[in-house]
Amino acid sequence: MDAAVTVRHNMAASRYELLVDGHLSICEYVLEGKRMIFTHTLVPPELRGRGIAEKLVRAALADARAQGRTVVPACSYVAKFIERHEEYRDLLGAAG
Numbered sequence: 349m350d351a352a353v354t355v356r357h358n359m360a361a362s363r364y365e366l367l368v369d370g371h372l373s374i375c376e377y378v379l380e381g382k383r384m385i386f387t388h389t390l391v392p393p394e395l396r397g398r399g400i401a402e403k404l405v406r407a408a409l410a411d412a413r414a415q416g417r418t419v420v421p422a423c424s425y426v427a428k429f430i431e432r433h434e435e436y437r438d439l440l441g442a443a444g
Contacts, residue, residue: 355404357408362377364404364407368398371392374388374404375388375404375423375426376423379417382417383420384415384417387422389423405426409436409439412439413439419439420440421440
């Protein structure tokens with residue numbers, strides 16, 4: 349993947365986007381007060397295995413941290429990512 353490709357935060361659509369080779373990958377969220385609830389991460393089959401989901405999630409979690417938000421990983425990919433990268437565990441918020 350081209351290092352110059354950057355994640356775009358589409359606030360109007362409540363998602364992070366990455367366009368690579370004409371295919372759009374997304375990481376969607378819902379805001380509830382100070383909580384950022386990640387609901388879905390999708391990378392088209394043509395792009396899988398290239399670290400795109402990781403790049404999306406890292407950008408999203410960095411934004412959550414910068415905004416002082418807690419994170420609820422309702423998306424299984426985000427949950428596994430945080431489980432595997434303990435430097436993001438401090439972002440976890442209560443589910444309810």
